[in-house]
Amino acid sequence: MIALLLILTPLVAGFCSFAMKQGSTAKNFSLLVSIVTLAIALLAIGSPAGGSFDTAWLTDLGSRFTLKMDGMGKMLCLLTAVSYPLIFAAVYKSDYKNPGSFFGLMLLTQAGLMGVFLAADALLFYFFWELALIPVYFLCSLWGGEKRIAVTFKFFVYTFIGSLLMLVGILYVYFHTADHSFAMQSFYKAQLSDHQQSYMFWLFFVAFAIKMPIFPLHTWQPDAYEQAPTATTMVLSGVMVKMGVFAVFRWLLPIFPNAASSNSMIIIILSVTGMLYASLIAIKQDDIKRMIAYSSIAHIGLMCAAMFTNNKAAFDGVMIQMFNHGVNVIGLWIIADLIEKQLGTRKLSDLGGLAQKAPALAILLVIMALANVALPLTNAFIGEFLMFSGLFQYNMFIAAIAGISIILAAVYTLNMVQKVIYGNLNAVTENATDISFNVKLVLVIIALVIIVFGVFPQPMIDLTKTSVEALFVKK
Amino acid sequence: MNAIIFSAIMGVVMMFSGILLQKKSAVTTTAIVSLLLLLSMNLLDSYSVFSINVNTHGLLHFNKFGLFFNSILIAATLIFAVLCGSEIEKTGVNVADYYALIFFVLCGTSILTSFNGLLMLFLGIEIMSIPLYILTGAEKRNLKSNEASLKYFLMGAFSTGLLLMGIALIYGATGSFALKVSTTMAASAGVLSTSFLQIAGLILLFVSMCFKVSAAPFHFWTPDVYDGAPSVFTSFMATVVKAAGFFAFLNLFESNSAILGPSWKILLSFVIVATLLVGNITAVFQQSIKRMLAYSSISQAGFMLFALYSNNDMAKEGILLYAVAYCLATIGFFAILIKVKDYTFDGFNGLAKTQPVMAFTGVVFLMSLAGIPLTAGFFAKYYMLASVVKSGGSLWIVVVAVLFAAVSVYYYFKVIQSMYFKEGTPEVAAISPNFKTGLLLVAAAVILVGVLPSIVLNWFYF
Numbered sequence: 061m062i063a064l065l066l067i068l069t070p071l072v073a074g075f076c077s078f079a080m081k082q083g084s085t086a087k088n089f090s091l092l093v094s095i096v097t098l099a100i101a102l103l104a105i106g107s108p109a110g111g112s113f114d115t116a117w118l119t120d121l122g123s124r125f126t127l128k129m130d131g132m133g134k135m136l137c138l139l140t141a142v143s144y145p146l147i148f149a150a151v152y153k154s155d156y157k158n159p160g161s162f163f164g165l166m167l168l169t170q171a172g173l174m175g176v177f178l179a180a181d182a183l184l185f186y187f188f189w190e191l192a193l194i195p196v197y198f199l200c201s202l203w204g205g206e207k208r209i210a211v212t213f214k215f216f217v218y219t220f221i222g223s224l225l226m227l228v229g230i231l232y233v234y235f236h237t238a239d240h241s242f243a244m245q246s247f248y249k250a251q252l253s254d255h256q257q258s259y260m261f262w263l264f265f266v267a268f269a270i271k272m273p274i275f276p277l278h279t280w281q282p283d284a285y286e287q288a289p290t291a292t293t294m295v296l297s298g299v300m301v302k303m304g305v306f307a308v309f310r311w312l313l314p315i316f317p318n319a320a321s322s323n324s325m326i327i328i329i330l331s332v333t334g335m336l337y338a339s340l341i342a343i344k345q346d347d348i349k350r351m352i353a354y355s356s357i358a359h360i361g362l363m364c365a366a367m368f369t370n371n372k373a374a375f376d377g378v379m380i381q382m383f384n385h386g387v388n389v390i391g392l393w394i395i396a397d398l399i400e401k402q403l404g405t406r407k408l409s410d411l412g413g414l415a416q417k418a419p420a421l422a423i424l425l426v427i428m429a430l431a432n433v434a435l436p437l438t439n440a441f442i443g444e445f446l447m448f449s450g451l452f453q454y455n456m457f458i459a460a461i462a463g464i465s466i467i468l469a470a471v472y473t474l475n476m477v478q479k480v481i482y483g484n485l486n487a488v489t490e491n492a493t494d495i496s497f498n499v500k501l502v503l504v505i506i507a508l509v510i511i512v513f514g515v516f517p518q519p520m521i522d523l524t525k526t527s528v529e530a531l532f533v534k535k
Numbered sequence: 536m537n538a539i540i541f542s543a544i545m546g547v548v549m550m551f552s553g554i555l556l557q558k559k560s561a562v563t564t565t566a567i568v569s570l571l572l573l574l575s576m577n578l579l580d581s582y583s584v585f586s587i588n589v590n591t592h593g594l595l596h597f598n599k600f601g602l603f604f605n606s607i608l609i610a611a612t613l614i615f616a617v618l619c620g621s622e623i624e625k626t627g628v629n630v631a632d633y634y635a636l637i638f639f640v641l642c643g644t645s646i647l648t649s650f651n652g653l654l655m656l657f658l659g660i661e662i663m664s665i666p667l668y669i670l671t672g673a674e675k676r677n678l679k680s681n682e683a684s685l686k687y688f689l690m691g692a693f694s695t696g697l698l699l700m701g702i703a704l705i706y707g708a709t710g711s712f713a714l715k716v717s718t719t720m721a722a723s724a725g726v727l728s729t730s731f732l733q734i735a736g737l738i739l740l741f742v743s744m745c746f747k748v749s750a751a752p753f754h755f756w757t758p759d760v761y762d763g764a765p766s767v768f769t770s771f772m773a774t775v776v777k778a779a780g781f782f783a784f785l786n787l788f789e790s791n792s793a794i795l796g797p798s799w800k801i802l803l804s805f806v807i808v809a810t811l812l813v814g815n816i817t818a819v820f821q822q823s824i825k826r827m828l829a830y831s832s833i834s835q836a837g838f839m840l841f842a843l844y845s846n847n848d849m850a851k852e853g854i855l856l857y858a859v860a861y862c863l864a865t866i867g868f869f870a871i872l873i874k875v876k877d878y879t880f881d882g883f884n885g886l887a888k889t890q891p892v893m894a895f896t897g898v899v900f901l902m903s904l905a906g907i908p909l910t911a912g913f914f915a916k917y918y919m920l921a922s923v924v925k926s927g928g929s930l931w932i933v934v935v936a937v938l939f940a941a942v943s944v945y946y947y948f949k950v951i952q953s954m955y956f957k958e959g960t961p962e963v964a965a966i967s968p969n970f971k972t973g974l975l976l977v978a979a980a981v982i983l984v985g986v987l988p989s990i991v992l993n994w995f996y997f
Contacts, residue, residue: 217941
């Protein structure tokens with residue numbers, strides 16, 4: 061029942077928000093709802109029994125409305141629930157036209173995301189997978205930047221093709237389950253020969269790879285991140301890309317274990333290529349948003365590579381990195397948004413000397429940046445370390461090449477820090493002021509998460525331990 | 536048999552109502568009441584509460600599937616009359632005649648949903664088509680409407696010729712007009728020349744049915760006719776008539792496709808891919824939304840053809856659901872289109888600002904046509920694709936269909952982009968609050984069927 065509430069609360073609240081004419085009402089209401097959702101999520105994580113829900117839905121089709129909350133699902137629900145109050149608080153001072161619709165669509169996205177992370181039925185999963193996408197389409201197209209319509213459409217068509225291919229895959233697996241059911245357990249037991257697996261694997265993988273995104277299917281991402289309204293970009297890069305990573309664990313690896321191991325080399329090579337490629341482009345970026353976007357591709361590439369190493373440590377690493385990357389990247393977007401709103405530019409070359417004008421911002425930016433480089437004692441270090449160790453055991457040579465991306469990450473991130481906060485003040489940054497209370501609060505919370513989980517990551521690993529073990533028991 | 540008899544009677548009644556009733560709106564009201572009556576008569580028939588039975592010597596065969604399908608068509612016509620009634624009144628002077636013709640079309644569809652012999656197939660198609668030629672030319676002073684009417688008539692006559700030729704050949708081969716008997720006769724005859732005639736006849740039937748449902752490469756009349764006809768009647772033609780055509784197509788080839796052997800699937804997959812290709816790719820390049828919808832109706836036909844391809848239980852359920860989803864969404868969207876003065880994409884710019892209800896329901900209808908989950912269109916496409924996967928093998932054609940479905944998103948969403956993301960002041964005809972309520976109800980039905988398709992299908996199963 062609690063699991064159902066996690067979806068229903070943002071869903072119903074989202075529809076209510078559409079009716080709100082007053083901007084401040086919608087804003088406060090959404091913030092309140094997101095905090096309530098967070099409280100429900102924390103409750104759900106605390107109670108081991110509360111995390112499942114099951115009722116008849118499409119009986120003729122063999123599909124049931126089944127929600128289940130395992131360790132991995134808890135982790136990602138927590139990420140979704142945590143990120144929304146942070147995002148709403150960070151954009152509290154921003155003005156949107158039609159705020160009722162804006163916040164309503166944001167909440168509907170949250171409902172979709174929760175559904176994706178909770179669904180234990182393939183058809184239901186597909187429904188939520190799309191439900192999360194459609195509000196984002198409207199959010200980006202209505203409130204985005206100049207080129208928003210074309211860019212968002214590209215993003216939409218990309219992901220829609222992916223999900224349709226996945227639908228074909230779902231149908232095919234469905235007709236090969238013993239009891240003709242969409243239930244997750246039936247899917248896991250589906251009788252598929254190696255030959256069949258190898259085809260179906262790619263139908264699913266393309267959908268997930270577009271979402272993550274994995275080189276060479278990433279081309280929608282930098283444009284979409286740049287053009288989307290920042291609050292939506294935070295959702296996209298913080299939570300939505302994790303849908304792809306999550307889905308690989310939830311569906312791809314358990315259903316097609318043989319195809320996953322036989323194709324692992326191709327996918328790891330693609331992922332590592334993407335990591336280096338994205339890192340190199342990130343170095344050349346002068347636009348702070350595009351830099352973060354490419355850096356995000358590099359990080360996700362590592363997660364994807366680690367997922368196909370079939371290594372327990374690497375899986376643990378991916379699990380905690382899903383959460384940590386989500387929180388960290390939201391922090392970076394908040395700072396990027398702040399700079400753009402205050403100074404009217406996103407160009408690194410125009411900035412400089414902010415440390416003198418905004419010391420609090422400078423300190424927090426350095427913490428976020430260090431987490432982005434995965435320095436020890438930040439939360440990202442644990443995850444990246446585990447993933448690299450898994451990759452190392454899989455293939456030393458590939459791990460060494462992938463390791464270059466750590467150096468590259470340091471290059472572009474520290475370069476960004478240097479250009480933004482050090483150096484001399486110039487005409488653009490002269491009138492900068494320090495950050496407002498709400499943003500400071502959000503950034504301090506994120507900084508705390510970075511440090512606390514950097515020093516003491518055990519609770520996170522414990523939370524997803526059962527999910528990781530389940531992935532190995534299967535084989 | 537209720538529907539056949541009553542639709543014919545009501546057609547005559549409607550003709551006289553034009554003389555008796557002075558106000559045009561009174562005629563519309565009469566038509567709506569008659570449609571309700573017709574729907575309830577047909578429902579009574581399908582629940583076997585009250586049915587008139589005439590011995591047709593096996594020419595007609597009534598089963599629940601056909602009767603239910605007919606109910607869907609009548610209900611779609613009812614929704615059409617409620618939403619677009621005021622527009623029919625504006626089309627010309629002879630409002631009562633238009634309704635009379637619509638009832639005659641329904642008589643044709645009632646025969647098409649129950650035919651059991653080739654003769655009845657021919658009669659049904661003719662009874663359905665001839666009133667449509669007139670409706671297409673209803674705007675007497677409009678040159679495009681006249682051209683469309685003539686074109687439709689010529690192409691229709693041509694395809695009817697093929698149909699008759701096919702029937703003649705099959706009759707020559709089997710000595711019977713019956714649908715099912717012909718297969719047993721062929722099996723027992725076993726003479727090469729006989730079966731050759733039969734195959735040639737079946738292929739002619741196939742071609743002529745492809746004409747009727749506008750499947751490529753026999754689709755060329757569709758865009759011009761749909762574009763030239765008065766928009767209200769395009770809406771009717773593209774939905775009720777097309778769905779009836781598909782039912783007949785499916786019914787005709789359900790058992791007969793076996794005669795053609797393995798080449799049947801090759802032939803059909805060629806037609807399906809061609810239809811999807813032509814419909815989707817051409818729709819992308821259209822400037823006028825009405826013409827785009829004409830091409831999109833071709834591409835939707837491509838999806839409906841999957842029912843013939845898989846030819847199993849799921850396909851039957853699928854064609855029911857497809858008819859419901861497609862009729863609701865298309866009638867709904869046409870009702871919106873008619874109210875907007877300028878049919879180009881730019882004519883829709885900024886509609887969300889001036890007419891939020893129309894724009895929002897428009898989004899629901901377009902999403903249903905594109906097959907986005909949570910709308911009826913998703914399950915319609917889902918059943919079609921699932922039935923093909925269920926029938927085994929040939930996954931490539933499903934993947935092709937899915938890729939074309941993604942293409943279709945392009946042109947459907949272009950309308951959404953115009954309505955929501957572009958600035959402009961569209962010219963819109965006066966909108967009554969009732970019209971808005973009607974649109975919202977249809978949109979709600981689209982979403983309801985999209986969440987719980989079993990609402991439709993359980994009726995079929997009982």
